[in-house]
Amino acid sequence: MIERRTFDSLGGADHGWLKAKHHFSFASYGDPKRMGWGALRVWNDDTIAPQTGFPAHPHADMEIITYVREGAITHRDNLGNQGRTVAGDVQVMSAGSGIMHSEYNLEQDATRIFQIWIIPDERGRAPSWGTKPFPAGDRSGRFVALASGMDGDADALPLRTNARVLGATLKAGETAQYTLDKRRYAYLVPAKGVVEVNGVRLDTRDGAAIRDETSLEVKALEDAELVLVDTSP
Structure with a gap:
């Protein structure tokens, strides 16, 4: 089952300095049919x-x-962490027992991000933060784990949940495969470009809510940059 959620159908808010679209219920946007997807709570x-x-x-x-x-986004928190994460790269904050943080765009141009929240497997652990570069060339034509709490993803930023966040870049006409446990939930968004996922078309910034699938074939109809979350129910 692959449910296309068009960008125009998403909830959202315009605060002037922040223009936000919500794939799931968040802040003032509430939709009982879009409360999350497995352990994925916010996108x-x-x-x-x-x-x-x-x-x-x-x-x-x-x-x-x-x-x-x-x-780019610049992070600061009450643990003393500070860092700047640039386009194509990823940061992970495990909020744990509690953390106070700020996230600023200190650049001269607009910053565009996906902010993804996943429910942890355990509560109350010590908070942490980390960032890591992920060169686009390393994920050309294939999915690469960017953040993960699953076995076999040693090069990814660590997550405290049975989930992984993956990225891929595809040239027009290229195809990437991803094997999915039928019991798990997946959610895919093209950050750029147009793709077909098992024959279902997704335009830029559309979402695909996926379950009861054992494999995904993603074909790029134009050059594309993809983010995929694979999570427990």
Whole structure:
């Protein structure tokens, strides 16, 4: 089962400095049919104006993955962590027992990110943060684990949940395969480009809610950049 969720159908908010689209219920947007997908709870598509951002605020017991699509995001937290994550790279914050953080676009142009929240397998662990570069060439024509709590993904940023976040870049006409356990849930979004997933067309920034599938064949109809989450029910 692959349910296409068009970009135009997503919830959203315009705060001036922040233009957000929500694949799932978030903040003032509520849809009882879109409360999450397995352990995946949030997928926000955020555009942040230059020299603005999210001031310090708390989180607890959530795995928060930031995939930077354009520009860069600068992170600071009360653990003393500070870092700048640029387009194509990823940061992971395990909120654990509690963390206070800020996320700012200190660049001269807009920053565009996917913010993905996944429910952790355990609560109350010590919070942590990390970032890592993932060169686009390393995931050319194939899915590569960017963040993971599953076996065999030693090069990915660690997650405290039975899930993985993957990325791929495809040239027009290329195809990538991904094997999926039929019991698990997947959600795929093209950050750029147009693709077909098992024959279902997805335009840029559409979402595909996937379950009861054992394999995915993703064909690029034009040059594409993909983000895929594979998670437990």
